[in-house]
Amino acid sequence: MMAASIADGVSVLTNAAMEPEITDLAQFLIACGASIEGAGTSTIVITGKKILHGAEFTIVPDRIEAGTFMAAAAITRSCISLSPVIPSHVARMTEKLIEAGCKIKHIGLHALEVSAVSEEIGGDLRAFNIKTLPYPGFPTDLQAQCTALLTTCVGSSIIEESVFENRMHHAKELQKLGAEITVIGNSAIVGGKRPGRIALSGCRVRAADLRGGAALVLAGMAASGITEVENINQIDRGYERFDHKLHSLGADIRRET
Numbered sequence: 001m002m003a004a005s006i007a008d009g010v011s012v013l014t015n016a017a018m019e020p021e022i023t024d025l026a027q028f029l030i031a032c033g034a035s036i037e038g039a040g041t042s043t044i045v046i047t048g049k050k051i052l053h054g055a056e057f058t059i060v061p062d063r064i065e066a067g068t069f070m071a072a073a074a075i076t077r078s079c080i081s082l083s084p085v086i087p088s089h090v091a092r093m094t095e096k097l098i099e100a101g102c103k104i105k106h107i108g109l110h111a112l113e114v115s116a117v118s119e120e121i122g123g124d125l126r127a128f129n130i131k132t133l134p135y136p137g138f139p140t141d142l143q144a145q146c147t148a149l150l151t152t153c154v155g156s157s158i159i160e161e162s163v164f165e166n167r168m169h170h171a172k173e174l175q176k177l178g179a180e181i182t183v184i185g186n187s188a189i190v191g192g193k194r195p196g197r198i199a200l201s202g203c204r205v206r207a208a209d210l211r212g213g214a215a216l217v218l219a220g221m222a223a224s225g226i227t228e229v230e231n232i233n234q235i236d237r238g239y240e241r242f243d244h245k246l247h248s249l250g251a252d253i254r255r256e257t
């Protein structure tokens with residue numbers, strides 16, 4: 001879209017992703033004088049302009065960061081409110097957490113409250129299944145965080161990763177924390193909380209990638225004892241001050257320099 005905005009003539013992008021970030025980029029380019037139609041659908045038509053101009057623009061809230069904090073509330077059985085978030089951008093995550101038993105309240109247009117506190121939800125969280133799909137389906141970038149959450153829920157779940165291959169590295173690390181996970185190709189079967197099964201317990205684990213790393217931090221907050229996550233530069237690629245934000249919510253977390 002960026003290149004086509006200043007290319008000669010009309011460009012048509014087919015099979016385009018329909019994610020909010022695409023629409024947001026299009027809106028920014030339009031604010032800069034570009035001509036773009038169809039962003040947010042699978043076909044985008046761009047008529048090139050000779051020159052663009054500057055514009056002031058506020059970018060869309062990060063739906064994956066929001067979804068990660070929603071998972072953090074759930075895995076620690078806490079209640080948090082988060083903003084700014086566009087509730088429709090985290091709709092699939094909201095549906096899954098409601099299926100698990102969480103209570104989710106809209107506070108105005110750009111804030112949500114997520115509660116997994118057992119007295120408020122009347123029991124413990126239940127397992128749910130996930131199949132990742134292109135937006136507006138369940139995002140691949142929240143799969144790892146939900147896998148961590150599901151290791152603490154009552155019952156077993158099936159996770160199907162259908163967007164991106166090789167996105168199960170966190171499973172092996174979660175196993176080190178005591179989780180029961182069987183990976184079969186791009187799917188995983190997670191055995192959740194069961195009577196007689198030991199809950200997660202802390203140890204040293206390694207972040208192989210961005211979302212898998214975030215998932216290990218979430219698991220570490222739910223685990224007994226101390227969890228050390230190595231290779232956190234992966235997490236820093238996609239979360240600004242993740243440790244500070246979690247600490248401000250009450251997590252016992254610190255960065256080792």
Ligand SMILES: CC(=O)N[C@H]1[C@@H](OP(=O)(O)OP(=O)(O)OC[C@H]2O[C@@H](n3ccc(=O)[nH]c3=O)[C@H](O)[C@@H]2O)O[C@H](CO)[C@@H](O)[C@@H]1O
Pocket residue numbers: 017018019133134135139140141163164165
């Ligand atoms: C619409 C959607 O859900 N996009 C996700 C996708 O975007 P992203 O655009 O990064 O993903 P790609 O389209 O590059 O890749 C998706 C899949 O297609 C395969 N592939 C890609 C190009 C190609 O020429 N041949 C091929 O086989 C890749 O190997 C992968 O399995 O992954 C990102 C990283 O997790 C997520 O942030 C995005 O939300």
Ligand SMILES: C=C(OP(=O)(O)O)C(=O)O
Pocket residue numbers: 141209210211238
């Ligand atoms: C996979 C992601 O990003 P990257 O391709 O930079 O690892 C992500 O945003 O979850």
